[in-house]
Amino acid sequence: MNSIHEVREEARKLLEEKRVGMVIGYGKGKGKKNYPIFITDPQKVEELHFESDCFYNLAVYLRKPEVCSHGKLAIVVKGCDARSVRGLFSENQLKSEEVVMLELKCDAKGIGRDKCTTCRVKNPLTPEEKNPIDGEIAKILAMPMEERFRFFAEEFKRCIRCYACRQICPHCFCKTCIVEKSEPQWISSTPSPLGNWSWNFTRAFHLIGRCVECGECARACPVGIRLDILNRYLAKSVEEKYQFIAGMDEKAAPPLTTYKQNDNQDFIR
Amino acid sequence: MARIGVFICWCGENISRTVDVVKVAEAMAGVPGVVTSVEYKYMCSDPGQKIMKESIKNDALDGVVVALCSPLMHEKTFRTAAEEAGLNPFLLEVANIREHCSWVHENKEEATKKAIAITRSTVERVRYNLQLKNITVPITARAMVVGGGIAGIQAALDIANGGHEVVLVERTPSIGGHMAGLSETFPTLDCSQCILTPRMVEVARHPKIKLYSYAEVESVSGFVGNFEVKIRKKARSVDTSSCTGCGICQEKCPQKNIASEFEEGLGKRKAIYVPFPQAVPNKPVIDRKHCLYFTKGKCKICEKVCGPKAIRYEQEDEIVEERIGAIVLATGYETLPATFFPEYGGGRYPDVITGLQFERLASASGPTSGELKRPSDGRRPETVVFLSCAGSRDLAKGISYCSKICCMYVAKHAMLYQHKVHGGKAYVFYMDVRASGKNYDEFVRRAIEQDKAIYVRGRVARVYEKEIEGVKKLVVKGADTLLGEQVEIVADMVVLASAVKPSVGAAALAQKVGTPYDQHHFYSEAHPKLRPVESNTAGIFLAGAAQAPKDIPESVADASAAASKVQILFSRKEMERDPYVSMVNSDRCFGCFSCEAVCPYRAISRKEIKNRSGEVLKVVAEVNAGLCQGCGGCIAICRAKACDLAGYTDQQIFSAIRGFNTTSTYEEEVVKK
Known part of the structure; x- marks a missing residue:
């Protein structure tokens, strides 16, 4: 997906059609900070938000009992988070049919973190072939x-x-x-x-x-x-x-x- | 509080000479939880065992340490005694103060200190010993033998004659293996086929043997006594039940220039063929790679000429399942091809052949009907050079081992050659002649002294072709290291005693079966001396050259040994095993199944944990105690420490380690006294 608008649309559909019980994504807090948000109401998908300093790896929530109890889940993922989700699939911690990944391209320049300067998964599905020593x-x-x-x-x-x-x-x-x-x-x-x-x-x-x-x-x-x-x-x-x-x-x-x-x-x- | 008894043995003077056993007993008495600590001159004797047994009863012991020789020696003795006295045998541990202490030290004070540490450590370990029970597993008294060479045939016949059913799986269209292709056999020069083919027929006729020829093992699951084997019956394109083996299809097949595997490439065969006239089963198979119908879509001559209409072009591979209790791996060997030796012109000159090819040339049933002729022009070879150790014991070729059979068959070849070509010259280049075996050295002496084979000690550097008087000859350049000079022999034929290696796919089969093999892919035995035909995987036995290069008598002896091991296993309805297997704490396990991935014995399965209404709460790992060999791989990989090894729990090991270096001031005083 290319923009947060498409993500919101998809999230709305998923929730309305009851294909997922919860969407995990980023929201904008009162200040300038971004927070993880958990949406169960299709009306509230507009709260979903994305910009380059959405650094949380939301995959960690996928295994929290409070979240799992909502059934199938959708999650907004950047490249690095998508790797986490796939890792959890491969280690039998999640079933791929129970998680919908809403992939977003990340420009990975946000906050000057080391991991972002060497990032090669800006596009979650097609990682680049480089791993420079940072x-x-x-x-x-x-x-x-x-x-x-x-x-x-x-x-x-x-x-x-x-x-x-x-x-x-x-x-x-x-x-x-x-x-x-x-x-x-x-x-x-x-x-x-x-x-x-x-x-x-x-x-x-x-x-x-x-x-x-x-x-x-x-x-x-x-x-x-x-x-x-x-x-x-x-x-x-x-x-x-x-x-x-x-x-x-x-x-x-x-x-x-x-x-x-x-x-x-x-x-x- | 634990009630532990410590029983220390003098072992006559073996221990008491360097360890002050009285002080050890005194020191142990001071360890918390030890209620009795005694020494005795010979603990393993009847009165010695009686001391322990009575103490178990009278002192109500719940743990016992016997400090004496290696547990390999007497652990079983004392555990049995403990059981007789009413104690779970796994609550008894041996502290080895002989091999690990008295035998290897001289300084009595230091040795005594060490004996105290060893015994104390064992006491600390016993505190956490669990009451274990031997594992019993039911046994399916049905064996599978993989490989239908002489080893496989012998094993199958022995087991079947012992009254048990046998499934014999052979990869090629016929059983017989390499032995079927040999000319005469050393050291008696009796005809190989004459002694082998009756055995092959016996296999075919035996009511207890089910033969799958042209079939391969697809997968093996399960464990000793309870294997589930899938066998792929490759499409033969012939219905073996209606085929009468008349041979007309083979006669009429127009595809006739295919190199015969049985003739080692020196003869030709058809696309529909029986590998050799004495094949068992004597039913043809269509080689789909060369068959005109399968390659070009037309021909079908065999179908037309077949009386009983047994040709099945549409036949597909079939998977059959068998329940098996024990498996004998007898997959045999192959030799390096001549092309492996470019320095000797292998593959370049047709008259540079391997030992197995020479067997076919010398065999009465071979492509030349036993007459020795050069493959290139059919001339009688007047001079033949035999090179032993072609590849063997040659690190440059990646083979460190001796192929064992070559010295003998080279002598046999030289002899056969002299018998067939009177006045011919046979040269043998050798590193040293290894002829240990009954009548073996006499045989080699005969080749040299009676049949005048010329043995040259040294290696050949190079073989090249040279035309002499219109005939292409092979010039063999080498060194005679006894004379210390270069030699050059103009020969008509060069025979390479090329190195023996395991047959193709040996490693892949070992992986399917789950049994170890060495760097050369020979199967590994459980113990090189004491368990030579058993693998490290319970229920998997080894026979013949799949384990290491072996000649016919050895392969047969091996096969009978393996068959006897199988029958020992089958002599009981159930078998008992040590309880040292992995256990999974399902509370800690979070189901990543890394253990499943690392387990070499496929002992881990997945278990669903459900609540009362049947909903799956989580999936965790479970150990099949029948399969688990207690290797500990799962324990090392488990991040949550959910796996533990019964009898060797982390707690036992920790406690034992801690026990080593917790010398009390009381113990120090005892030692100083």
Whole structure:
């Protein structure tokens, strides 16, 4: 779809014909800010709104019980969010027949976020074939190992274990997270350097080959930890080593759960 | 509070020489939850076991640690004893203080400390042991043998003669395998077909054997005792029930210049053909790639001449399903083609042939009726050079292993050649002669001493063609490493003992069946010494050259061994298995099914969790305990930690690790005493 008007029309039709129970999209708040809105009344589709700083990844709402209870859902998606939705399809978290994606082109220049400067999914259905290293990752890669270690240790020191990163992430969909597991407890749940280190790296590892680089974790982090750098770097590694980009094709076999004789192994030392 | 008993063994002097067992017992007595801690000279003896049994009853133990030798040695002994005393056997664990401690250390104080740590760690683990029960699975006493070569035939016959039904699946139109194409066999020089064909007929006639020729395994699901196999019966284009095997179709077929697979490309066959006269079943098949009707749409001569009207052009592949309890993989081997060796002129010069091709030339049923002739011009070869290790033991060719059968068949070839071409010269280039086997070395000596084969130790660098007096000859250039000089032999024919490798599709079949194979795609045995014909997947057995290069006697012995393993399995109605399988906590599971994707045994299925009114609340993973081998793949991939391994739970492992380094001050005092 090319404009928000078309989205509104489609949303109205879907709701009127009762093909979906709810439309998730962006609305304009009182100030200049954009908010996620949830529309069940076809009369209210005019509230749907879209501009370049609609940065929320709305896919995270698709699995909230309050939203799911409305039956089939329609969701306004930008390129990065569409990847999330397809990722959820491929991981059996959603059925593709139960979600209607209202795709919108995003000019991805909005707010000067790193993820937007290297965006290749401006058009949700036809991603471009490039994955340039953005400035932040390049900076990390230029550091010697020890310095990299220090960089992340410093970042994670600030973590207050509020788990906002987990809550905002559409792919952190476990009902009970590993950090909440006791007997045995894998990760210390207090904001200690060791626990913080385990938590943030475990979460990053859990997202390998799954993260769609929407950058919401870093945006949600109240202490400004650059989680997006870590996740984007891992996504890039997966692409280089296994030629796999998460959320592009819901039918593609994810690299971490498939074994091939000719799998790249040169990074195992 | 746990009530754990610790029983420490001296193992005569084996443990007590380097470990102060009395101190270990004293130290363990101080661990919270340990109600009794004793040592004894020979715990595994009857009185030793009695001490443990009585303590289980009298002290009302709910966990037992026996500190002694490797669990491989005596875990079963003590678990049985514990069960006799009324304790669930899986509440007993072995702390290995012999192989892991006393045998490998000298310093008594340090070794004692380590024995204490090992035993303490095991005590901490036992706290979290679960009361497990062996898994029982029903068994379908029906076997499938894949591959109808000599190994498959032998396995099928043995199992069937044991009274069980067998489904034999063969990819080609006839059973018989490579052995059907061999001339004579070493070390006795008896005719290969003469000893094989009666076996083939026996298979065809056996009431307990169901033969699917020209068929392939399509898919395998299920688990030991309960496999569901789909078999693709490839379209033969001939109705085998009405065909009488008269052969008129083959005679009249106008498409006659097709290289015969059975003749290794040295002979021709028709488009409708029986691979060889003794084929079982002796029914033809239409090769649709070459048949005029299938390629050009007209001909149908075979249909016209067929008396019983058995030709079926419209026939399609058919999928049949079979319920099977055990599978024997006997898919055999192939050898590298001559074209693999451009340095020897393979593929370029028609007189550079492989060992299997030489077999056909030497065979009485072969394209030359057993007369040795050059494929190029039909002349009698006056000089033949045999190259052993063509590709084998050659890392440059990617093959590190010895093909094993070549040394023997090269000697046989040299011998057969001398018998057929009197006064001819047979040269054999070899790296070393490996003739270990009953009457094998004598056989090679005979080839050298009696039949005057000329053995040259060294490798051949290159073979090229040269015209001498109007005849194209092959110049073989190599080195004689014993004399330390270059040799050049002008030969009429070069025979490559080319390397043995698994047959095409071996790996694909292994993937369907779910059994491991090595880097060369040979099937992997469960244990190279103690379980040589079993695969690591329960219910899958191996026979013959699919596992490694093997000669006929070995393949037959293997096949009988595998058949006997199958019959052991079938001797019971139900089988018991260790309960070390994965478990899924359906509360934590959120149904991403990564576990399903990584499970090599297809043990994960999807389970719907419903509420009382039957609505599906969520779909979670479920483990089929009969299939699960406890490898732990699902546990590693599960992000929510919903999977856990019975008998080796995360909690047990954590607790055991923690137990290693929690030395109490009490223990320190005990050691210092």
